Amino acid sequence: MLSFRIVNHGQSGNLIETPIPPLGPDQIAVEIHACALNFADLLMIKGNYQDTPPLPFTPGLECAGRVTAIGAQISEFEIGDRVAVFSGQDGLAEMGVFDASRAVHIPENVSYDAAAASLIAYGTSLLALEHLAKVQPGERLLVTGAAGGVGLTAVEIGKLLGAEVIAQARGPEKLRVAQAAGADHLIDATEDLRQRVKDLGGADVVYDAVGGDIWQAAFRATNPGGRLLPIGFAGGEVPQIPANHLLVKNLTVFGFYLGGLVKLRPELGRQTFERLMQWLAEGRITPHISHRLPLCETAQGLELIRSRAATGKVIMQPQAGLRR
Incomplete structure (x- = not known):
């Protein structure tokens, strides 16, 4: 099978032939039709991710496809089932062998692309x-x-939970995407984030995927008793949190990492992924996919993430145009 393989940290991967791993008793083999890229893939390639596998490895944290084989202890899946897998790695390949505990069924009216794009985000x-x-x-x-x-997805989920959503992004095109997902207020990255949010009444909850100066401005615009979620640091700088400000304003900061929580509470992870598949089937959530590319263009797909040229998700399609 073809896989996008990382041999050395910090270097671009290559598409090479690799053997299909042996199937364990509690595992399933999957013909992969879609793999969603994540910023974490870039960190993993650099060797900076908290769950970076030993070299060599195949990135790809979430994927979807068709079950082609099942282990001896598997009863919840059958050959031919359509599944989404929170794989953690190995998604950027034609085939994969994964623990069945990380897989959920895909409803018939949900595409592989949508399913793969929904698990992590x-x-x-x-x-x-x-x-x-x-x-x-x-x-x-x-x-x-x-x-x-x-x-x-935070904009979309926030609206489903009944929140008034303030979306911050760079440029009118990206702000239009956030508005289409349900954002009530739009703030360009060139504006004074702290002042704009305070003019709107302050934030009760902050969901920050950027870090750096953006986090500092959002932190200062949070209302007393507010809650903050540092989700990622796409801006490159991990912010420092002044504990005295937490005390004075009675703020709560939640550390959150999906992979760690799924390991700690696997039943909560499975329930969440099953719920998301149901929401997809019901049309309550609709993943925004800006790019779909064949596996041979994985390097280009990763560059879209690195340069922030993508909106929503980038999907690699391992079964598209590989064996020409």
Whole structure:
């Protein structure tokens, strides 16, 4: 099978032939039809991700496809089932072998692309906003990097939870994408974020995927008693949080990492992913996919993430045009 293989950290991967891993008793083999790229893939390639596998490895944290084989202990899946997999790695390949505990069924009216695009970004936003921050109807939610793969889902999930959503992104095109996802207020990255948010009444909940100066401005615009979620640091700088300000304003900061929570609470992860598949089937969420590319263009897909040229998700399609 063809895989996008990383041999050395910091270097671009190559599409090479690799053997299909042996099938364990609690695993399933999947013919991969879609793999969604994430900023975490870039960190993993650099060797900076908290769950970077040993070299060599194949990136690809979430994928979807058709089951082609099942382990001896598997009863919940059958050959031919359509599944989405929170794989953690190995998604950027024609085939993959994954623990069945990381897979969920895809409803018949949901595409492979949509299923692959939904696990990490929507799972992160749903668990962070509902399970941790406990967003309530009518609260004001600030989402930074609101047109990115994770931020856009926070806008959508925030609206489903009844929040008034403030979306911050760079440029009118990205702001239009956030508005289409349901944002009530739009703030360009060139504007004074702190002042604009305070003019709107301040933020009750902050969902920040950028870090750096953006985090500092959002932090200062948070209302007393507010909750903050540092989801990522796409801006490159990990912010420092002044504990004295937390004390004075009675603020709560939640550390959240989807992979860690799924390991800690696997039943919560499975319930969340199953719920998202149902929401997809019902049309309650609609992943925004800006690019679909064949596996042979994975390097270009990663560059779209690195340069922030993509909005929403970038989907690689391993079965598209590989064996020409």
